[in-house]
Amino acid sequence: MKMNNKKNINFMEDLSLIFNGVIRIKAVIFWSLIFLLGFSLGLQNLSINKLFYPFIVIIVNSLLFSIFIFTINNYYDIETDKDNPRRKKINAIAQGEVNIAFVKILIIFCVITTLSISIFFKGYELFLLSLFCLISSWIYSAPPLRLKGKPVIDVFWHFLGFFLFVIYGSYIAGEIKEISLLVAFSAGIFSCIFQICNHILDYDYDKKSKTKTIAVLLGVKKTKKILNLSIIINFLILVILIILFSINHYIPLIIIIIGLIFSLYLSMSFKKKTVKKFSVVNFSFFISIFVYISCSVYNILLLIN
Numbered sequence: 001m002k003m004n005n006k007k008n009i010n011f012m013e014d015l016s017l018i019f020n021g022v023i024r025i026k027a028v029i030f031w032s033l034i035f036l037l038g039f040s041l042g043l044q045n046l047s048i049n050k051l052f053y054p055f056i057v058i059i060v061n062s063l064l065f066s067i068f069i070f071t072i073n074n075y076y077d078i079e080t081d082k083d084n085p086r087r088k089k090i091n092a093i094a095q096g097e098v099n100i101a102f103v104k105i106l107i108i109f110c111v112i113t114t115l116s117i118s119i120f121f122k123g124y125e126l127f128l129l130s131l132f133c134l135i136s137s138w139i140y141s142a143p144p145l146r147l148k149g150k151p152v153i154d155v156f157w158h159f160l161g162f163f164l165f166v167i168y169g170s171y172i173a174g175e176i177k178e179i180s181l182l183v184a185f186s187a188g189i190f191s192c193i194f195q196i197c198n199h200i201l202d203y204d205y206d207k208k209s210k211t212k213t214i215a216v217l218l219g220v221k222k223t224k225k226i227l228n229l230s231i232i233i234n235f236l237i238l239v240i241l242i243i244l245f246s247i248n249h250y251i252p253l254i255i256i257i258i259g260l261i262f263s264l265y266l267s268m269s270f271k272k273k274t275v276k277k278f279s280v281v282n283f284s285f286f287i288s289i290f291v292y293i294s295c296s297v298y299n300i301l302l303l304i305n
Helices: 011-021 025-041 052-076 100-141 153-173 178-201 203-208 214-218 220-245 250-266 280-304
Strands: 268-271 275-278
Touching: 011 025, 025 052, 025 153, 025 178, 025 280, 052 100, 052 153, 100 153, 153 178, 178 203, 178 214, 178 220, 178 280, 203 214, 214 220, 220 280, 250 268, 250 280
Parallel strands: none
Antiparallel strands: 268 275
């Protein structure tokens, strides 16, 4: 698998290289959970005895989607990632450590398998939705459009991606309702927040390498203002979600209270090892996760009852 002169290749090292440097397994699992979140929000009219097959479909397709997204992202980012110190560990393709032919086969496998499962499970509607998600992911990373290289549009495309993930999961579960739409909108903003953060962190390198991002286009100060506005919008949506779907049942409410405490604690980052500093971005991340869990539990409780 590795493109080097070693005669004896360690299988476990190659496997680790693929998981961490090609498909980014940690990110794949996290993104798959967004699909599952949407699935849990669309369960109200799906009886428990009919849950097995839709659940298998969302598990498999969400993993395939996520693997596809991160693999093509790494594949088309070879030039921009090979000298970026923050990207070296997560893009083995850019470092010349992975056979390109293998990467292409993996991408094709993800596409064919996802579309095949979609059409056999729910016909042309799910097939078209899956195809739209795949094409959207493709044009984000691939030329000639390569939307990730177009400031502002790339951030919006992240919003669209996470919005679609939640909707996709809810559709497979059987129903897209208000709770799915609100969570999907919040998840989209949630995605924008961390995409903007990445642009701010990569500002110096991106400016030096002439990579077009919103931070390079507007400057760090203006980009931080957009980041803060995104966080405020997300907080407002989270408050609406809490009012509508969390305080009406004691279990979701307990999750919110525990989530608030943990989010405040986990958002205190060390500065110079001795002084703690509150991070609004981290708080937004953790409290969003707990609110989503609360909404998911609320919806599952409705299914059980």
